Amino acid sequence: MNKNIWAIIGVMIVLCSMISGCASDTTTRSDFALDTVVSITLYGTKDESLLSKPFALIKEYDTKLDAFSDDSEIGKINQSAGINAVQVSEDTYELIKNSLAYSEETEGLFDISIGPLVSLWDIGEPEQKEAPEKDVIDSAKMNVDYKKVILNDSDHSVYLEDENMSLNLGAVAKGYISGKVKECLKQEGVDHAVINLGGNVVLLGGKTRFENFSVGVEDPADPDNNTIGTLSLSDNAIVTSGDYQRYFTDSQGKKYHHILDPKTGYPSDTDLHQVTVIAEDAFKCDALSTSLFLMGSQKAEEYLQKHNEVQAIFVTKDQKVLVSNGLKEEFNVNEKNKNTYTISYF
Numbered sequence: 273m274n275k276n277i278w279a280i281i282g283v284m285i286v287l288c289s290m291i292s293g294c295a296s297d298t299t300t301r302s303d304f305a306l307d308t309v310v311s312i313t314l315y316g317t318k319d320e321s322l323l324s325k326p327f328a329l330i331k332e333y334d335t336k337l338d339a340f341s342d343d344s345e346i347g348k349i350n351q352s353a354g355i356n357a358v359q360v361s362e363d364t365y366e367l368i369k370n371s372l373a374y375s376e377e378t379e380g381l382f383d384i385s386i387g388p389l390v391s392l393w394d395i396g397e398p399e400q401k402e403a404p405e406k407d408v409i410d411s412a413k414m415n416v417d418y419k420k421v422i423l424n425d426s427d428h429s430v431y432l433e434d435e436n437m438s439l440n441l442g443a444v445a446k447g448y449i450s451g452k453v454k455e456c457l458k459q460e461g462v463d464h465a466v467i468n469l470g471g472n473v474v475l476l477g478g479k480t481r482f483e484n485f486s487v488g489v490e491d492p493a494d495p496d497n498n499t500i501g502t503l504s505l506s507d508n509a510i511v512t513s514g515d516y517q518r519y520f521t522d523s524q525g526k527k528y529h530h531i532l533d534p535k536t537g538y539p540s541d542t543d544l545h546q547v548t549v550i551a552e553d554a555f556k557c558d559a560l561s562t563s564l565f566l567m568g569s570q571k572a573e574e575y576l577q578k579h580n581e582v583q584a585i586f587v588t589k590d591q592k593v594l595v596s597n598g599l600k601e602e603f604n605v606n607e608k609n610k611n612t613y614t615i616s617y618f
Contacts, residue, residue, distance in 0.1 A: 315480065594618055
């Protein structure tokens with residue numbers, strides 16, 4: 273998790289009152305967890321008791337996975353770095369193991385051992401401060417290496433080989449948790465719901481049996497008030513990463529955003545401004561929203577050509593919107609932005 277309440281919102285559910293034919297029976301609950309505001313809306317029911325187990329589950333995972341708490345499972349792993357392995361719950365072990373698989377797939381571009389760099393840069397809500405010195409960044413970068421995260425399947429233990437290593441699951445935790453919340457709601461008999469964990473949106477079914485949800489993809493130039501378009505979706509996860517919500521500016525006016533490249537130790541420097549990923553698997557969306565952002569548009573497009581189960585929308589720094597072909601029917605461009613952005617498909 274992150275040490276502040278700022279989250280990359282990225283996607284927004286178009287409010288029920290703005291859509292004709294909205295289901296009349298809904299119930300919503302919001303809370304503060306995972307260092308952000310989380311909410312769940314059920315469609316077709318007003319039974320608030322159905323939300324008790326999902327919110328208890330969110331709190332449970334928040335306690336387990338907080339990298340900045342000494343009492344969490346991740347905190348205990350980090351405290352024992354270079355000393356001994358730590359046995360963790362099956363869920364935490366599964367999350368770490370699945371994350372390391374993405375590290376292998378992206379050749380270390382995605383790396384949950386990025387904790388030393390995250391702590392060093394400490395990028396949260398917008399502020400003015402100076403960047404760390406290069407030698408300090410290089411020193412922290414030496415302690416980032418997913419290959420030194422040692423797993424033991426027999427007892428679900430995790431060991432960090434070097435004493436200055438630390439895990440940070442901020443890039444995948446919300447995706448993993450939202451997927452588990454969806455499973456929980458299904459077990460509770462819920463058929464239609466929106467799960468929003470600080471902008472990591474998961475859809476259970478559609479708004480009704482016959483109508484999809486309408487999900488807006490925010491405009492990075494005006495994230496609070498405008499969208500670049502809307503997606504008509506059901507039973508999907510949607511996650512956005514961008515460089516415009518969490519950052520700081522130095523005394524010379526240079527901006528440093530929070531998406532750190534483990535290979536350089538610095539904030540990512542590609543042609544991308546925003547990445548939105550759509551897939552059935554919420555964990556996959558969360559991991560790939562970061563990974564594709566770090567790749568840049570060309571390599572990200574090449575990756576998607578090989579993974580048809582994933583769709584994406586990229587917004588580049590030169591105001592191009594690149595939409596994967598699988599979204600041609602689902603994505604509707606905001607007419608207001610047609611003169612601002614160049615829309616193309618790949």
